[in-house]
Amino acid sequence: MSDEQAKTATFFVTEASEDSAILTDVSDAQVHTLSENPGVAAGDVLEATLSPDPPMNVTYSVVEVVERVDIPVRVSDETPTPQARDLAEGLPEGELATAERAGVGEVHVLSVGADNVDDAVADVAEDEQTVSRAARIGIDHVEIRSGDDFVSVRYLP
Template structure:
């Protein structure tokens, strides 16, 4: 049985009686024996402790911070940097770069007829929020071109 764990968690499921947290650093899943008032999509800087006697469920000991990381689709055009990154990128491939300052930019080449679906997939994917939480980002912005999308992890 493990001791208390302090980490950044993404709430992947939440109901009246319990919630499921995923550690954004190691993807370890922690099922809470009761919901301390969190909602799906919340990001917590928290400490959890295994419940006796078996340690298969956890309780939240302390929440240092609770926040939501919005993932929004922008009406703005992709940046020149993103367009350049996408130019020779084979369909299905991903290119990444650090932003000037804080954050990252990911460019994903997709079929021209699949851009809208790809935007929806990235916006709804919990991995997008988990990555943002892991790198300490406040919001995620998705921009798109004819055959690619740009995912900007912003402070």
């Protein structure tokens, strides 16, 4: 196990069973299959070091877990912020607008049409890419709000 082959990154656990797990690097989307599950569950976010298993180097082992976090995704009943409403104004249906938050984080606004808001909120809340994106930008939690014809996703510290 050479240090040159080891990879330290932030990983999203996309799948986990009793015997194995599949991790995705949130920065480069590279997928790593673990030869054994070190106690992770689907949805976990790990800052860890992985090393390929010899001799084939097709599976990986966890060398070290620096941090293990849960990034909650919450659907809020609060109205969207003025910033989100401004981003949504005039945004064509199906389009996405993004902006940095004051301080840390991002706001994503997706125009979905009035008939699709509830389905879009559920889709965003269940999409593993929501958590993966939060991990990539170093965020602690995600809040989803909705307007009459758009969804606002707030990536918050």
